């Protein structure tokens with residue numbers, strides 16, 4: 001369970017306690033942590049998730065424990081009835097449901113577009129129809145592409161390099177357009193490589209931190225796409241959740257602004273492997289280098 005300092009908790013609680021919110025993709029990695037925290041702050045939470053890349057392993061316990069305050073709609077954000085059912089009565093909609101992963105989007109760009117772009121439109125239409133006050137959208141640092149300029153700032157011109165990045169950028173534009181056209185208060189948070197507990201390590205599309213931890217800890221060779229000199233801003237999930245909760249509760253009206261959520265520190269993939277090796281007491285481990293993957297920045 002994520003813990004925040006007492007003053008932060010009391011500030012967040014004063015907004016979320018007794019409030020109804022919806023989390024799309026709430027069975028997923030970041031969404032699951034967000035749901036836990038919202039629940040601990042006293043919010044009533046409705047989760048919609050089709051469980052296409054997650055399970056009820058974690059959320060199931062909360063649902064059994066708190067049926068009054070946590071509701072689950074198993075369905076797709078592309079299904080109007082399911083989204084309406086989930087969003088109904090929510091003051092804030094946290095929209096995290098998506099097909100993640102750049103390689104997956106290279107394999108199936110249409111599905112990525114449908115869920116990430118059209119799905120965002122469906123969520124916005126429901127939020128609008130049900131009078132939600134705010135929509136917080138899980139955008140992505142992939143919008144910056146491989147521009148060498150550092151640090152990445154929100155005023156930089158986006159340069160998506162993969163179907164995933166393009167679909168998430170489309171989502172940002174939808175949030176902005178719906179804010180301006182229909183008066184929804186929307187905000188897009190560009191998360192930078194989020195990592196933390198319960199992040200899946202087993203899928204072929206696993207993120208680099210859990211994939212490396214699993215491989216190094218078990219003594220298996222790890223696969224490095226490229227020479228490992230590519231850097232990322234690795235963001236602990238508690239920080240992403242805190243930024244998300246602050247965005248949902250900010251008093252100021254938002255109209256589709258884009259906000260980076262990261263640490264402004266770069267770590268190369270090779271440095272990451274070394275750090276994990278040190279923590280796992282495995283200072284040396286076999287590495288298989290493969291060519292960089294299409295779409296990777």
Ligand SMILES: NC(=O)c1ccc[n+]([C@@H]2O[C@H](COP(=O)([O-])OP(=O)(O)OC[C@H]3O[C@@H](n4cnc5c(N)ncnc54)[C@H](O)[C@@H]3O)[C@@H](O)[C@H]2O)c1
Nearest residue numbers: 025028029030049050052053054076077097098138193194
């Ligand atoms: N993890 C990161 O580093 C990172 C970085 C940038 C942006 N993001 C964004 O943050 C959000 C959450 O990421 P995550 O790492 O928790 O991913 P995740 O895959 O764990 O969570 C996404 C959830 O969405 C659900 N989902 C997929 N398609 C759906 C559909 N059609 N209808 C309903 N639910 C559906 C999945 O089952 C899953 O539970 C995503 O929008 C992702 O694009 C994540």
